[in-house]
Amino acid sequence: MKKEGKQTQGKIAGIIANLVTVEVDGPVSQNEICYIKLADIDLMAEVIKVFEKKVFVQVFESTRGLKVGMDVEFTSAMLEVTLGPGILSRNYDGLQHDLDRMEGVFLKRGDYTQALDYEKLWEYTPLANVGDTVLAGDWLGEVIENVMPHKIMVPFKFEGKFTVKEITAAGQFNVNEVIAVLTDSKNNEVKVTMTQTWPVKIPIKTFKNKPRPFKLLETGVRTIDTMNPIVEGGTGFIPGPFGSGKTVLQHALSKQAEADIVIVAACGERANEVVEIFTEFPELDDPRTGRKLMERTTIIANTSNMPVAAREASVYTAMTIAEYYRSMGLKALLLADSTSRWAQALREMSNRMEELPGQDAFPMDLPAIISNFYSRAGYVYLNNGQTGSITFIGTVSPAGGNLKEPVTESTKKAARCFYALSQQRADSKRYPAVDPIDSYSKYLEYPELQEYLKKNISETWIDKVLDAKNYLLRSKESSEQINILGDDGVPISYHLSFWRGEVIDFVILQQDAFDEIDKRTSLERQKFLLEKVLDICKIDFKFESFDEVNPYFKRIINVLKQMNYSEYESDKFNNYLTELSTIIDERK
């Protein structure tokens, strides 16, 4: 990481929590990494503000015991991640140190473990040929990482055109062995290994172009796929008060979504939730690969009790790793829980530096920081014509559950899907608590996606989805009227309208994330279900009095729910289907 020549040195001049001021003797750059020398350990820190000879650094560790006058060594490098085969199935901290390699029960300050296994031999196959002209990000070779084809690329830092001079023949190599020699336009030789580094705050832009995303990303979650679909390379966010189901929904996405690789950034949340992933993912079968889910998952854990400054780094580390895999032509799904904690980490530092605060004491540039981050997601065409994507879904934890707060508002401007979790739905255990009326997917308005859905689901799919939304809206209005005027103060048709929405709610929107069958619904089954439910909604059932409506619809809902709990098209499932027609025929 360190470059040649004289490194800038400094001495501690002040300490407030994890903000340390350093007097320096030479040049430093914004976001440069430095190490504070505390007896026999080095504590990593990042430059976040420079004022003449005084440099403000945020320390990625507890600052207990630091003293004025202690030495600080600058590295002339920004915070970087190490990229190469062996990232999948690792558990990293926010700075990409391998948690499993650390010793002891407790995290020790300065225990910076390496990100990759440098001994492991990989089965390597070349992809490029001698004489090829290549650019940064172009594929030179390939190894198989767990089950994923992992491309060895021209390092992203290489600028300009290169010619392949030598390329190593297939064989077993460790990540540090040279697999290609390239020459630049001036005929200088450069060696390429299977590993490279990249500064996390800078987007990797080696792709050719980034079109608007258009392909549905199947998640198996009905309230998303059917009602407000997310797309490959799309962005979305899940705001919701505590306990409304943000984490459960994200975990469901991580297990089920049709992505090649999944990166989970646990950003300032509970350690036990990360442990849940550690425990479950190595056991969970991955229907896509026939292997275990953990084999295509990487976890970046900066839980709430881990150093605050590394929280901000953790989301960037995760995004950079996702960009690395996207450059290989893979579909990456990036989940961050919760982006509010990252914003709070920024707020803590900004307050300590006595910057002029914006709304709720968050830094003024928070909206820009958030939108820059979201803009790193996307669907791309690589130089070789292949495609790759990063779909990013973050959670937001609004203070007091009130969505009129800076993090939610800034994120709303940046993300295209809005999955608002409602306290009321969560209280009545209507999970997932995604509010069907407030939530939206902007992608549903994209002609590109509409085309795709028409072709891949059915010609009339969009109309049906809009129909369902309409029923939900009318149901809500009817329920308000009934509450104001009383059950017998409104026409029976109001009750009917209310219950039509309830059928959609109970049968399509509500989904038991902990039931083996119900938790994941295939697109085919979602199509079947929506059509079935809409058929029921269209029937003009005959009732004599309003108090017949509730029990009747409850029966319908009950049978449909039992169906959701049964294997698709199984005998059990078909029996319920028959039972359903009998019930419907009663009042047609």
Added chain:
Amino acid sequence: METKAFQKIYTKVIQITKATCSLRANGIGYEELAMVNGRLAQVVKIIGDVVTLQVFGGTEGIPTNAEVVFMGKPPVLKVSDDLAGRFFNAFGTPIDGGPEVEGEEREIGGPSVNPVRRKQPSELIATGIAGIDLNNTLVTGQKIPFFADPDQPFNQVMAMVAMRAKADKIILGGMGLTNDDYLFYKNVFENAGALDRIICFVNTTENPPVERLLVPDMALTAAEYFAVDKKQSVLVLLTDMTLYADALSIVSNRMDQIPSKDSMPGSLYSDLAKIYEKAVQFPDGGSITIIAVTTLSSGDITHAIPDNTGYITEGQLFLRKDSDIGKVIVDPFRSLSRLKQLVIGDKTRKDHPQVMNTAIRLYADAALAKTKLENGFDLTDYDERTLKFGKEYSDKLLAIDVNIDIDMMLDTAWGLFAKYFSKAEVAIRSEFMDKYWKGE
């Protein structure tokens, strides 16, 4: 904590606020302890040679020529098995008349457990209270607060839970505890013959508020000793975390930090998380479970303290007086145990999750019917039945005086379902209906 003879004594305090004082000194470590005229203080800020100390006992009467001595180390607790059965103040000094505890000195507020060294919690804690065991099942290694208005009997319920939980050690961290409540706990522990399993760190309303800031770290350092070194299951009770947070805001406001919501420091989330995240289950059997109290002001959970707490803890338990039955209940709507799904239907009977959800759904219908009634609307037959169900469910299952085992809770619920509803209205998976339905 005694001072050593060769230590340098400073006598020039240059700034004094309500909670802090500053002086010029060199070679001081961040978070180091000091004595200011005999009062314990800790370094919270160093700018050049100006060191700011947070004085735990408050700065009332501190003169500009106060004697300041630095102790060269952060706050510590001496840990050994002798901690058991003892009562201490916030500094870890005995208040029970007994001798100082000898043992290894450990820094309090130490580092976090590496997440990969944790185990997923899976041991159920049975309390006998159906509002907890049935609807909000607790698990060792969990952290969960009671959210309650100050007039709710949270200390009584917490003491009851502590006595019924089969913990090897129970550590009470009392913050701003009234003397009466302190004596109440002492009494309960004594009467249960549990004194040898108890350790208390207490800051009462008679002590200065800033001292409270040490209590959770003291309690949790002791907890880590028993959970890690001795592989014991430790239950830590923290009451009242609202008063802890109030003390945080006193200090941060004195240090001119820009307050965020409700005049709480911007770091409130991290400050509270550092405490609650000490809850842990280890693979070798040791565990720390934290049950806390966060008092609310008139039920407002959007206030920064309960709000941040809710985002950190693994659920919350709401106590509410149910006027229909005249008893305190664990509110099933607003209470939640996040870890319950790790045990229910697995360590408990398979029908547990569905029975729990169905009962709560029907109870919600009862609440709707009640609103209808209050608004003067006619009730349907279904409404009438849910109302009756709601009342009986509240009395037989939600009330905190219930003390039965979980199978019995489930059977009681099935009994109520059949008594008031049809099979279609209950709508539980048929395999369970066939097995447990108590009607015809």
